[in-house]
Amino acid sequence: DPKIIQKPKYLVAVTGSEKILICEQYLGHNAMYWYRQSAKKPLEFMFSYSYQKLMDNQTASSRFQPQSSKKNHLDLQITALKPDDSATYFCASGDWGKDTQYFGPGTRLLVL
């Protein structure tokens, strides 16, 4: 669904650096999410935001910080990157009363 945009599509970073993953949705949804998919683990929830406020947080590490500058934006800042952070990060959005979460195309992050 091209109405959820994630940038960049691919990202290569060095250990210790910092990166920001961008997510914008044009579905008019008021809830947004980040999920991570890696070779070692199944798809796992990271954060959810509703009306630009943190709703739920599964990520233990403070190196992962979501940032919501607008209602339809939920970026993910990752600091002090580690090789274990290598994964595909999916943004999703949903609307209260309509159940379904829709996913973006993902950002594939490789940390060397």
Add this chain to the structure above:
Amino acid sequence: GEQVEQLPSSLIVQEGASVLINCSYTDSASVYFPWYKQEPGKRLQFIIDIRSNMERKQNQRLTLLFDKKTKHLSLHITATQPGDSAIYFCSASEGGSALGRLHFGAGTQLIVIP
């Protein structure tokens, strides 16, 4: 917390065959169960869902069965086509909200041979 298990991990079938993917969950408070399909390198695509007050839902060649008592779901795909080849994920929305965090199974890779 919620745990979702999915079997089998992979299926290889001839075009036209039917397949069954099984899924179980642990949290009896979960009320909403969406399924997604993921082709290589692509986004998760929503395909069908069911709420805990239903037993069955059909969407064209997809039929989703739900058993609240046993906490078990099964996705039946009939008349498979090569375009159905993908990884299929079962998920459960945590707690009583359909927009809660989704817990995913490990996925079932379906390969349909022409």
